[in-house]
Amino acid sequence: MKRTSQFQPHSVERQQRADGSILLRSRHALSPAVERTGDWLHVWAEAAPGRVFLAERSGAGWREETYEGVLGQVRAIGASLLARGMGPETPILIMSGNGVDHGLLALAAQYVGVPVVPVAEQYSLVHGAHGRLRDVIGLIRPRMAYVVDGDQYGEALALDALHSVEIVASRPGSAQVTAFAELLKGDESVDVDAAFAEVTAETVGKILMTSGSTSSPKGVPTTHRMMCVNQAQLADALPFLRERPPVIVDWLPWNHVFGGSHNFNMMLANGGSLYIDDGKPVKGLFERTLENLSLKTGTLAFNVPLGFGMLLGALEKDDGLRRRFFEDLDLIFYAGASLPQEVWSGFERMAMEVKGEIPLMTSSWGLTETAPCAMMQQEPAPRSGIVGVPVNGVTVKLIPDADMRCEVRVKGPNIMQGYFNDPEKTRAAFDEEGFFITGDAMVFLDDNDPDKGMRFDGRMSEDFKLQSGTWVRAAQLKLDMLSRLTPLSADLVITGADRRQIGVMIFPNVAELNREGFSLQEEGGAYSCALLQGEIRRRLSERAREISGSSTLVSRAIVLAEPPSMPEGEMTAKGNLNIRKVLVRREKLLERLYDDNDPAVVTI
Template sequence: MYRSQYQLGPISESTGVWLHHWAQTAPDRIFLAERSGAGWRSETYRSALQKVRSIAQVLLARGLGAHTPILIISGNGIDHGLLSLAGQYVGVPVAPVAEQYALIHVAHDRLRHAANLIRPKLVYTNDAGEYGDALDLDVFEDCEIVSSNTRERPGTVDFREFLKGCNGVDVDAAFAQLTPDTLAKILLTSGSTSTPKGVLTTQRMLCANQAMIVDSLPFLELRPPIIVDWLPWNHVFGGSHNFNIILANGGSLFIDDGKPMKELFKRTVENLSLIAGTMSFNVPVGFGMLVDALRQDEQLRRTYFGQLDMIFYAGASLPQDVWTALESMAKETCGTVPLMTSSWGLTETAPATMIQQEPIDRSGVVGVPMTGVTLKLVPQGDQLYEMRVKGPNVTPGYLGDVQKTKASFDGEGFFLTGDAMRFIDFGDPAKGMCFAGRISDDFKLLTGTWVRVSPLREELLDCLGSVAKDLVIAGADQADIGVLIVPNLIELNARGFILVEDNGALLGAALFKEIHQRLAVCNRAGPGGSTRVARALILSEPPSLADLEVTAKGNLNNRKILNRRGALLKRLYDSADPATMTL
């Protein structure tokens, strides 16, 4: 067993307790803010509590309760946040889903699945016009549709009506009935290994996780945190981890309406230039884009690093060159380097379970167990361990799926994560662990050699640099490792590569030469059979969200890609095929 030697700190009863505390302690402090014209629309803690209670009255007056969840199909926004807190305030679960499911027509089957699983009585969207096609789906025929922008859509209720409250409804009585076991949220898994499941998320999970985080990051109690954050609230990282770090510690969350995408990142840069945060959360590709922007703008560097306590990456390892660039710019700008760190967890663990809370000089370390959790390390050979978790932050199970719930826990009550880890120093567990991928993604070659997919993928992406957006590693029951490369077409076009499409693959002599050289460098660094890439093929068709090749989080579904593109996989192992590069 692997656990912290420290005791878990005090746990609040519910998220509403935090809201009451800060509305009394710092009533005029900004809690939530979103862009409005050239400035920001904001809600203080006092106004947020008032509106949450009014919305909660309306929810109760409509007969909503523990068995009538609210489905939210919008991106991040103040009204979205207030509605979520109102549901949690009186025991009405909220279920935010990825907005791509609504906005992309071919992904509507995912939205149907979510609706059939959750069975909402009320559906919220911030814009009834933008999401109109999704709202017309037959699964919503018996639902009340509420929107902050009705666009005069017939039958849609204006969210402002909810802000008026409802006299005669005893919201205090409903709040008093909450317990740590009260269901607060239903969060859908990404669906990377199966159909998305509804993770039951209780008040205890949310509140215990914040106690664990404060135990690990005590600077959160020294001054109110401020973040400028785009991470989506339908995902546990943005919607539970980051949102509640702000609420639990009396901070301010400025909603970033940009994203780490070429057409939207300028907005992120603008927002970061307006607000100096104390914490910065992002995925590695976002930090990579930010480094480029920071290099070009001295004033942005001064604002960004000016009062920064922590840089936190998640989703994958931060490339070392990005890590080094952030460190050097912070030191040049302010003379100090903020804590640069990551952690590990799942939707089912609310999420944070392990964290690297001490300064280190490299990426990829997820640290040690947080207070209150116990990890069971099940050996997988080669000093590799499957992680199993027990603690107050662990889900009681999945919505409407007793069998899956039962199968997700072992005989001692530990949740089966399916993730693998290695110790940084096998002789010193206090130095923590690094993530080693999903057990289900790993495979054996015909030689009997195990291929650990996640660390190899990170190494290959580092070698390939900007020419590749992502890749899928193949080789199960084959003699050697092959990769299907998802090219970065914007970069390739900018560099003038001449490419020819060939039935799902790309051909191009100059590109082949560059990729061959880069993979050869990687092979020389790791020449063993478990890491040496023998062949590669470049995909012409990007991974498809509609065909479930991409999860709602933006991750590749390796198994789905390999199955759906079986013909290309066959070509990859045909050395005579002109699309296949051999090394």
């Protein structure tokens, strides 16, 4: 099959050390990087002043801001910040989701050396999640906070924790706040050029909060060097980014490193255009995504597996959209979880039907602390689930266990130096050689050929032992069970630590179950439905006939009636489950799962 897009071939140096650890690094040299994000803005404002950089929906069309226009607004906002006495010690809390004004404020703050702290909008809009917002405010102590709409965010803005913080809103409404338009007026009394000159590669551009899926969220100071080097690494891996300006129509949230650093900065670094998709891959908002794609399609497509699965279904039903989506596409890139193979194959088939060739379909691996890309599958992959090899300039340290499953540690110029105001967690995050301890696990596709790449194999902390002493690789097992239980299950938790058998606590896809005619009745926090339980039993039994060994046999299940709670910490802003929180908060349901006489429990 013919595939489009240039890529840098894998060329990995593997060093086996006497202590059993393995070092991996690319043999390719890392290209030079700019010092500051503002350097990119100057380059493209001069080279392509009229090209669209940022756009968002406005009525039936788009509000489009060019590189030249963005630079002018960034300098004006930067002057307003400086006139307020703001600097490296006065961060700006951004409480709203993606938007042009959000982007302008973030770039302006970085331009003059003021860190921004974007947080999930759910922290402000969900009443029960305000505790998370208070935690962030207490940690970073912002001087200014931004929201898009003063009335919409009014409840959060009334928090005592924001009492002395200047609030800025694009649409003030009835709230007594500073209008964003005031920042755009600038201030001639300050020297913006001098402030920009003082920004260095070591200046903190943003503080990103970790997801909190395995512990409480931590602040990750992200320097200009981390962001700029990572874009050089990505463009080295995917040289077509430098050949023509990329275009994306993207919903991924900027409070997360995937959307806010990887994608946003990829457009800025390469003179691309970012059209903000105000839809999401959820019921009621995905229709907006399809409307946006009917107006504009990109050269790159980024999404999570759920989003690609929904998009595949929509493209199958719309010949015109399918043609427009693929005709100029260089890259399909998924992250956050493994892309189901049937979705991968569906996109390959469609691409061949539309244009006779397949764009580069790939993924990478990294964390908030790695800015984010540390490994990438930059060659065409034979299937989904491969995260590739170290990007240029990164050294990966692998610590194999008896099964050659490797704990992953990393070192490089895109890796953070430590957590914000947390020396204890910083010390625990690095080993004696200065490698960042990620907590993730990987395996080689081919033990004898590191150029084949690696496959993500879950979190070390999620694994557990059964009473028999058998290790259970929970993350990989979860992916398999989600596939087996689709579309009945929206998410699930693998159980069994120190027990005789593996079980699964299922968060159901209630809308799908209702459509299928299942009659759900709650009994003490669990759903009891003979028809649904029978279907789950059938699928578990079918799977049991295909596998061998207690380490992968799931023999019991329970369907939870209450969805995961963000206020209680069971679900992160990214939509990931905090497994520990779920198991602790639902301890009684966990005990019921191992009661063979409980009518809500499915056993095989």
